[in-house]
Amino acid sequence: MHDLETSFFEKVYALARQIPFGRVTTYGAIAKHIGASGSARMVGWAMNASHSNPDIPAHRVVNRKGLLTGKHHFEGTNLMQQLLENEGIKVIDNQIQDFEKYFWEPSTN
DNA sequence: ATTCTGACGTGGG
DNA sequence: CCCCACGCCAGAA
Numbered sequence: 001m002h003d004l005e006t007s008f009f010e011k012v013y014a015l016a017r018q019i020p021f022g023r024v025t026t027y028g029a030i031a032k033h034i035g036a037s038g039s040a041r042m043v044g045w046a047m048n049a050s051h052s053n054p055d056i057p058a059h060r061v062v063n064r065k066g067l068l069t070g071k072h073h074f075e076g077t078n079l080m081q082q083l084l085e086n087e088g089i090k091v092i093d094n095q096i097q098d099f100e101k102y103f104w105e106p107s108t109n
Numbered sequence: 110a111t112t113c114t115g116a117c118g119t120g121g122g
Numbered sequence: 123c124c125c126c127a128c129g130c131c132a133g134a135a
Contacts, residue, residue: 027117031130037118039130044116063117070116 008036012046013053015106019060022087023104024096026064033106048073059083066099 011034019025027040050056059080063069071080071094081091090097
């Protein structure tokens with residue numbers, strides 16, 4: 001792993017850790033905030049690699065529509081949804097209800 | 110080396 | 123609102 005890549009991953013993780021309980025954000029919002037706008041896919045890749053980091057609330061990161069696109073990367077079939085519902089967020093058919101209400105913008109720390 | 114595939118997002122139609 | 127093409131970049135085949 002290169003230094004630049006490590007830096008990218010660390011930035012993503014540092015930000016992901018700041019997502020408040022009961023709130024969610026998007027891959028694109030994270031990418032934009034760390035100065036990698038347009039590379040939202042890499043944020044998803046970073047989440048994929050965050051497996052071994054229990055401190056990273058990967059379930060609080062969804063796509064721009066509020067869909068749980070990464071649910072298949074969690075154990076079981078519904079773990080991601082259950083983690084979110086455990087924080088008071090309703091999910092119906094992989095779609096977060098009242099998404100705008102729970103969305104957390106990184107710049108508004 | 111080339112092509113394809115994604116935990117994505119935007120812009121045009 | 124939906125659908126499509128494209129940009130993005132790391133890995134796998």
